[in-house]
Amino acid sequence: MDASGGVGTAQDGASAEDGGPSGGSAATGSGAAGTAHVVGLSATEIAAKVHAGELTAVDVVRAHLDHIEAVDARIGAFRVVRREAALAEAAAVDASPARFALPLAGVPVAIKDNVAVSGEICTDGSPARTAGPEGRDHPVVKRLRKAGAVVVGITRAPELCLYAATDGPGTVTRNPWDTALSPAGSSGGSAAAVASGSVPIAHGNDGMGSLRLPAAACGLVTLKPGRGVVPGGIGADDWSGMAVNGALATTVEDLAVTHAVLAGKEPAGPADPGRPLRIAVSSRSPVPGVGADAATRATLDAVVVQLRAAGHTVVRRNPPITPAAAAGALVRWMAGAEDDAEFLGIDRAALQPRSRTHARIGRAVRRLGLVRPRTQERFRERMIEFFDDVDLLLTPVTTGPPLPARPWHERGFLANIAANARWAPWTAAWNLAGIPAAVVPAGTRPDGPPVPVQFVGPPGAEGRLLWMAGELERWLPWRRYAPTFDPTAAPVG
Secondary structure (H helix, E strand, O other), X not given: OOOOOOEOOOOOOOOOOOOOXXXXXXXXXXXXXXXXXXXXXXXXHHXXXXXXXXXXXXXXXXXXXXXXXHHHHHHOOEEEEOHHHHHHHHHHHHHOHHHHHOOOOOOEEEEEOOOXXXXXXXXXXXXXXXXXXXXXXXXXXXXXXXXXXXXXXXXXXXXXXXXXXXXXXXXXXXXXXXXXXXXXXXXXXXXXXXXXXXXXXXXXXXXXXXXXXXXXXXXXXXXXXXXXXXXXOOOOXXXXXXXXXXXXXXXXXXXXXXXXXXXXXXXXXXXXXXXXXXXXXXXXXXXXXXXXOHHHHHHHHHHHHHHHHOXXXXXXXXXXXXXXXXXXXXXXXXXXXXXXXXXXXXXXXXXXXXXXHHHHHHHHHHHOOOOOHHHHHHHHHHHHHHOOOOOEEEEOOOXXXXXXXXXXXXXXXXXXXXXXXXXXXXXXXXXXXXXXXXXXXXXXXXXXXXXXXXXXXXXOOHHHHHHHHHHHHHHOOOOOOOHHHOOOOOOOO
C-alpha cells in the first residue's frame, strides 16, 4: 500500500526471467466493459471532452486504472498505482470551476520514479533507498497537476536511472510491442505505460537519452528540451547539467501541449517556420565500429525523400563530436551515480553490483577533477556553430531493435555499458551540449516494431522540432499503440 492509499502493481517476481513471451493474446480494449471509448483517446481529446462535459475526470481516470489492472501484470510499467488517490484527485478536477480552462483537464499521467510526488516514496529505481514519503511535489509534477492532469502512478526505472534497459530485483519491465524486448531506459516504465494505452502521456527525463531511447523502443514521440527550458532538479545536480525533464506521448499535439505545461507556457500551435528548412543528415556513429542496421538506414533514407519532396534542402554533414566531448559526457554519467547516491542517502554497499562499480568510478572522476565545465561549454559552442547554416540535424537514434528484456542488473558493469553503447550511440552528445532533440517513429521493421529517427536543433528550437515532428506525423503516420495492448482495438472475447 502506498502512502496515498494506492497499491503497487503485482510485478515482483512475475517477470524476472530472461526473455519472455513475445506478443500473446490481446488485452481487453479498455480493461473494463463500456470504457473503450475513453481509453485510447489522446490527452487533448480527453481534455476537450472534460471541458464539454461529455466525460468526467473520474470516468476517465477510472477507465485508465481498470486498463492498467488488465495489462500491467504483463508489462511491469508501474512501481505504484495510486487508485484511491488518483480517483480523489480526479474528483477535485471535476469540482474545480477552472476545469474548463485546464489544458490537461482529467488527463491521466504517469510520473517516473525519480522526481517527488507528494505523499509517495521516490526511490530513483533503487531498492536501497529507504526514505519516507515526499512532502511536496517536484515543480514539473506541480505544473502537470495545475494543468488538470491526474497522477495515476509512479513508473519503474533502472537503479539511479543509469541504464538503457529497465529492470531490478524481482521485476523486468517489458516492451508492449514485443514483451521479449526491453522498453529501454531509463524512462522505460513511462514509455511502456504510454505504448500500452495505460496513460496517454507520461513524464520522464533524459540525461544521456533516457526519454529518446524509450520513445525509440516503444514507437512514441518525445522532445528532450534544451538546457533551462523545463525545471530540472533531478537528483543532485541534473548529472552535472546534462539531464532534463520532458514527456512521452503518442501524438505530436499531445507532446506539444504537455511540453508547454512543463515549460510553464501557454499551449500554442506549431511553430511553422514559414519557409523551407536546410537540414543536415548524418548516419555516422559517434562510437567507432558501431552502425545502424538496414531497417534504420532505410527509414532514414525514406525521411530524407519526404523532406526533399516537401521542398526542404537536405545536405550530408557530420557534426564534430570529438573524443573529448564523448569523454565529457561519459565522466558526467559516471559522476552522476556517486552524486545521486550521496544526495539520496543511499548506502553504496547496498547498490546493485553494476551500480556500485559505476559509483566507485564516479568517486574517482570527482576526485581527479575530470568533470570540467569548460569541456561542456566548448562543445556547446561548437554545436551552436554547426547550426549556423543548417536549421536541423537528422540522425538515427539506435543501431537496431531494443535490448532483450532480461535482468540486466544481475550482469556486470562492463556488460551493461557495452550493451548500452552498442545500441544507442546517437543521443548523449546533445545532453552534453544542452540543446534540444526530438525522436519520432518514422518506419517499421519487417516484423512490426517501430523504427525511429532523431532531429536535433540549436538552443531555442523546441518549437521548430515539434513542427517538424508534426510534419512527419502527417507524411508517415504511425500506429499509436502496440498491437497486442491497443486499447482502441476491439476486445478479444
